[in-house]
Amino acid sequence: MELLNEDLVMVLGSMCAGKSFELASYFAPLKLVNGVGWGLYQSARNTRDMNVWSRNGVELEAKKIESLEEVLKDGVAIAGIDEFHMFPESDIVYLKKILALKRQVIVSGLLTDYQGKMIGVVRAAMELGPSRVIMKRAVCSKCGSWSATYTQIEKDGVPILSGLPSVVPEDGRYRFLPVCPSCFIKK
Numbered sequence: 001m002e003l004l005n006e007d008l009v010m011v012l013g014s015m016c017a018g019k020s021f022e023l024a025s026y027f028a029p030l031k032l033v034n035g036v037g038w039g040l041y042q043s044a045r046n047t048r049d050m051n052v053w054s055r056n057g058v059e060l061e062a063k064k065i066e067s068l069e070e071v072l073k074d075g076v077a078i079a080g081i082d083e084f085h086m087f088p089e090s091d092i093v094y095l096k097k098i099l100a101l102k103r104q105v106i107v108s109g110l111l112t113d114y115q116g117k118m119i120g121v122v123r124a125a126m127e128l129g130p131s132r133v134i135m136k137r138a139v140c141s142k143c144g145s146w147s148a149t150y151t152q153i154e155k156d157g158v159p160i161l162s163g164l165p166s167v168v169p170e171d172g173r174y175r176f177l178p179v180c181p182s183c184f185i186k187k
């Protein structure tokens with residue numbers, strides 16, 4: 001299996017970049033294998049999706065969790081964590097414990113927040129030195145180039161540059177747009 005020599009794999013990028021689909025591609029084959037303990041997880045803060053990958057035609061169920069401590073307690077050999085950026089930075093202690101037990105973890109999530117800064121828990125995981133980082137890009141919603149790495153948050157067509165938490169739920173109050181570095185508007 002491709003994952004055998006990996007410990008921590010991170011799939012990062014803007015929204016709409018196929019991060020969750022990349023994550024799903026690791027787990028879809030595992031559905032067919034008996035005896036491999038694996039689990040898929042998603043932050044309970046994600047109110048948008050019932051399943052992780054329902055939008056892509058690949059449907060794998062994910063367990064909604066409040067903390068990465070639940071992944072540690074489940075004791076699965078391979079854990080997939082979607083929307084990783086939604087977990088608090090303090091949860092990194094559980095990720096370290098999971099990896100210390102020689103379990104494999106694949107996470108996917110946003111690289112940066114709406115201000116273009118790396119999100120705390122993502123940076124803390126990067127500092128652990130993942131065995132592989134996969135950067136995904138989306139098509140820029142402004143210029144159409146396939147180089148969107150940022151996620152711009154707009155309200156009524158105007159970018160919001162400050163005053164929001166670093167993780168903003170997609171609950172319909174704001175528009176989330178993938179944009180390239182040239183089109184991204186920073187404070």
Ligand SMILES: [Zn+2]
Nearest residue numbers: 140143180183
């Ligand atoms: Zn652009």
